[in-house]
């Protein structure tokens with residue numbers, strides 16, 4: 001199949017593109033490189049440099065590619081920034097995304113796979129979080145993703161655009177070739193690895209008095225290759241659905257630090273800071289639905305191989321993509 005990938009120069013989009021190409025698909029990547037990296041582009045893909053806000057450009061790019069499906073990774077994804085600059089999030093993640101939906105309809109694309117997030121649930125009333133729980137985002141980033149999910153449902157009702165909304169928990173790890181290099185890194189694993197590489201002084205723990213066994217927040221980590229595999233399965237979906245995507249097991253911040261210490265062999269100094277507003281104590285995915293309906297099963301359900309793959313990539317690329 002020919003797949004049109006927005007955000008394919010970014011962390012998740014680059015590795016999903018690589019896996020699609022490995023599986024024999026043809027890939028066109030559309031990215032404005034504001035957050036992504038030229039070196040993260042798989043050389044087997046066709047690359048179109050452009051911004052989703054440029055309506056003519058995206059309509060032309062999708063019409064030229066005539067893809068069987070679109071995977072939409074492009075977005076801004078910093079929760080903290082969304083609390084100070086909501087306009088950026090609603091313009092890029094919602095308004096610019098509508099240009100892509102119109103491009104899909106004009107080109108007769110029938111399938112759309114969307115990178116959504118567990119942040120659409122806000123602070124859940126229970127864990128594991130399943131898809132029946134209400135979505136009450138607590139920041140503009142989460143709301144922008146929820147709005148786009150709802151817009152997608154109308155594009156299905158009105159234009160027959162079948163869509164799969166994948167609500168990721170914490171994507172982590174690397175492939176051999178591509179890894180995680182956000183220009184502003186807010187994710188726990190790469191930031192602890194930077195301490196192990198001597199690029200940061202210490203790991204920060206935001207709050208250690210939560211009602212969890214060691215007092216630190218618990219999150220669900222999914223290996224980037226398992227996440228890519230879910231996208232591949234989503235291509236076969238025949239009707240619109242939303243699926244949570246995580247391994248269903250939680251690890252505390254302290255546990256993650258311990259494993260990075262073990263894998264790298266480097267002691268990691270930590271600093272406990274005050275808790276951040278709106279950080280739920282536990283976010284764990286109930287992924288039963290995607291397992292039963294799409295047959296997804298994580299190949300790397302444990303944290304150790306996830307961190308080993310991240311560490312291997314960062315050791316080989318201590319300055320990330322270097323741009």
Ligand SMILES: NC(=O)c1ccc[n+]([C@@H]2O[C@H](COP(=O)([O-])OP(=O)(O)OC[C@H]3O[C@@H](n4cnc5c(N)ncnc54)[C@H](O)[C@@H]3O)[C@@H](O)[C@H]2O)c1
Pocket residue numbers: 006007008009010011012013030031032033034035036037050051052053072073074075076077092096115116117118167168169170171172182
């Ligand atoms: N990383 C995670 O753990 C996580 C968790 C939940 C959801 N997500 C979602 O997954 C997607 C990918 O996340 P990521 O970590 O790879 O982010 P990323 O920043 O590494 O990648 C996003 C890519 O989109 C591109 N982009 C952004 N706006 C664009 C625009 N207007 N036009 C063209 N290209 C544009 C950027 O240049 C970048 O290459 C995002 O939609 C994010 O919200 C990520």
